[in-house]
Amino acid sequence: MSSSLIRGSLLAFTFAASFAGAAHAETTLLNVSYDPTRELYQDFNPQFAKYWKDKTGQDVTIKQSHGGSGKQARAVIDGLEADVVTLALAYDVDAIAAKTGKFPADWQKRLANNSSPYTSTIVFLVRKGNPKGIKDWGDLVKPGVEVITPNPKTSGGARWNYLAAWGYALQQPGGNEAKAKAFITDLFKHVPVLDSGARGATNTFVQRGIGDVLLAWENEAFLSVNELGPDKFEVVVPSVTIVAEPPVTVVDAVATKRGTAEVAKAYLDYLYSPAGQKIAARHYCRPAKPELADPTDVARFPKVKTFTIDGLFGGWAKTQKAHFDDGGVFDQIFTK
């Protein structure tokens, strides 16, 4: 029995070794991304692989990892070897740059449109017929309305949700910081459950049937309606909302070490190409260059009044510190 055991474990080790070896045989890229881009990159990756093969003759396989944006950034900081990161917001990418120094701090200037090949915005998903009559941010704090949004500590989408609500309150007649804080405090009293990522929150709302309104990425909201039945949900666009910029960048140190710097850069450039922009628009991400996308896809985006984080909040670094870091506004309002 024991000699067969020894043989068994030897076999297992050989198996594991060959397993690890096989992964290095061809060029692979690891794209560490946030939650609602799953379908987008499932579509985009094979197209890029084909483009790269045609152009250079090299085979490339793109591996994906998805999760809450903050959680994913944490994993990259802890050593997850991403060649490129495509996260939900600039702060999470800043955090990687600051903690690891694997790419320069001014990474966001390296690509057009603040390094965001596509943008999105925050909209509401409500149950069919909008039974609670939710039209705008103000309606979210009406008595008896339950709001689903993920945890701003771990989710990028949740931070955009929060800031969109804050910006709305700030821009109301007579609005100021104190009133905005009161509005957000009130809003989070209507939140029964905080998921760690956008997809988890969507599942809570859609699958488990909890809550009256889901604050969601526009692409996530449209996807839910399409995937799970237009007869069950509808999208409500509020009077004003935020431009959510999910940025992308190459993790230079990793790409250089793995010899993928060139293909990683081409991968991100391809997102800005006509093909990339078309795919983005098809998945309800607002393309940076709408003229390159399919006009019928572009026509699906509702016209909406927006504000930006740079314009209203003075950029991510400042906003993160004031609102989401330990002891920030979110901690103050949520512990009450």
Next chain:
Amino acid sequence: MAAATTLAWTGAARADAATRFEAQAATREAPWVKWLILGISLAFFAVFLLLPLVAVFVEALRKGWETYWSALAHDDALSAIGLTLTAAAIAVPLNLVFGVAAAWAIAKFEFRGKHFLITLIDLPFSVSPVIAGLIYVLIFGAQGWLGPWLAEHDIRIIFAVPGIVLATVFVTFPFVARELIPLMQAQGREEEEAALVLGASGWQTFRHVTLPNIKWGLLYGVILCNARAMGEFGAVSVVSGHIRGQTNTLPLHVEILYNEYQFAAAFAVASLLALLALVTLTVKTWVEHRAGSGTPSSKAQQDAAS
């Protein structure tokens, strides 16, 4: 003691005792109490165990066999199966060797710090698996204690196969040892001493005396260890990095599919894990049965346990 008792109390002995217990007025419960308790446990069993199990298979086959098979034959699913098998194939033999060694040391020898060692072996049972995963991130992660050294030598542990194996070994650590310690303690060391007196070497003693005595307990521990190794979610989730087709195990793959609205596929993969559980249970019952029916080795166990 749990293992020895379970093993010894299977089969005829248990049935005899139960009948005797029932037959005497002093130890007999009123019929309504008996049926009430039986009813409660059956209802509990149906709602909390049977219903979810049935639900898994119903949901998995909701869109037909074709979807079911294509979900299982998908590249990512196959690689998840491969990784899960790899992790188990490494973790189980390691824990088998360790478990036998630890149980042997604890049951047959007296030494300082014995209780401390037992407590250490139990640690993975008392620590949340998520914490177990985080411990490895803190030690082997890029910002962790060994991170810089590992990066220098280009060794990847976290977010790669070794991390998943480590996490699996950690959570399955106690299964074999915990199963064997009470059994070996109950058996005592007389048989080994006799073997040594008769001139057997240490290895011969182990091979011909100890191993046959513990083999059913050992098998039982290995089965439980294997089931846990393949089903572990929490610890593995923390160290996995969730790279599809690379560091995704079966339980993680179920989560990913579920999050992508591919419910039928998620349940199809989940049904594999459920099948594994059923097979484990069957083998476990068979082992218990074999251990309980009068083979010489189990006779010794029963004698020792009683």
